[in-house]
Each structure stands twice: as C-alpha cells, then as structure tokens.
Amino acid sequence: MASRSVAPPTGGESGASRSEGxxxxxxxxxxxxxxxxxxxxxxxxxxxxxxxxxxQGEVIHGILATRDEALEAGYLKHGDKPFLVKRILDAEPVRFFTRELG
Structure with a gap:
C-alpha cells in the first residue's frame, strides 16, 4: 500500500476517538x-x-494500472491534500516483522 497522508494519531489510537463530554x-x-x-x-x-x-476523502478518483501512475494522478489532482493509493487485492498479504536480529 502506498499513501500520502497526515501522521497517524499517537498513543495507539486508530484515528477517531470519543470527544470529551x-x-x-x-x-x-x-x-x-x-x-x-x-x-x-x-x-x-x-x-x-x-x-x-x-x-481522496470519500471519493474514488480513478483506477490506474501502476502505482506510479496512481501517485502521479493523486499529486496532480490533490496537490498537498491527503489521498490514498492502494493496490486492489481480494486478500491482503500477511506481513511479519520482528525485532529479533540474531
């Protein structure tokens, strides 16, 4: 997945939190x-x-053949506004990361 967006919230939040009150x-x-x-x-x-x-937002602005084409279209259309470029997949690949180096 490739995206250009604002930094995620800190503290383990998922992006939306209950407002005070x-x-x-x-x-x-x-x-x-x-x-x-x-x-x-x-x-x-x-x-x-x-x-x-x-x-971008709630709107799908296109489906493109390559990641580079989609990124270029995103920058041309949205400039510095956040947008998402994502490969369309039926099943997301499982990625495993570890801190063990030895």
Missing part, C-alpha cells in the same frame, strides 16, 4: 476515511484486481 465520535481522519471507503467498495473494485485505486 460524551458527544459523538469525530469524523474519521485520513487515511482512516479512505481505507473505510476502500473496504466498503472492495466488492466492486475487485473487477480491477491488481490495479491501483486513488481515493
């Missing part, structure tokens, strides 16, 4: 919003599996 949760922050759109639209996006989707 018990009010409703604030709107999701990027890339949480774009990832939600991706998950919600995945059944339709799978017709283009293997390609890259460009999402």
């Amino acid at each position: 018990g009010g409703p949760d604030p709107a999701p922050t990027p890339p949480a919003l774009e990832l939600r759109v991706y998950r919600d639209k995945l059944p339709e996006l799978l017709a283009s599996e293997g390609k890259f989707v460009l999402i």
Whole structure:
C-alpha cells in the first residue's frame, strides 16, 4: 500500500476517538476515511484486481494500472491534500516483522 497522508494519531489510537463530554465520535481522519471507503467498495473494485485505486476523502478518483501512475494522478489532482493509493487485492498479504536480529 502506498499513501500520502497526515501522521497517524499517537498513543495507539486508530484515528477517531470519543470527544470529551460524551458527544459523538469525530469524523474519521485520513487515511482512516479512505481505507473505510476502500473496504466498503472492495466488492466492486475487485473487477480491477491488481490495479491501483486513488481515493481522496470519500471519493474514488480513478483506477490506474501502476502505482506510479496512481501517485502521479493523486499529486496532480490533490496537490498537498491527503489521498490514498492502494493496490486492489481480494486478500491482503500477511506481513511479519520482528525485532529479533540474531
């Protein structure tokens, strides 16, 4: 996954937290919003599996053949505003990271 977005919240938060006073949760922050759109639209996006989707906010702005094409389109269309470029996959690859070096 390639994205250009604001830094994630610190402290283990997922991007949205309950506001003080018990009010409703604030709107999701990027890339949480774009990832939600991706998950919600995945059944339709799978017709283009293997390609890259460009999402900004709640809008899908295109499906492109390569990551570089999608990033270029994102920068041209959105400039310095956050957007998400993600490969369309039926199943996400499992990635394993360890701190063990020896």
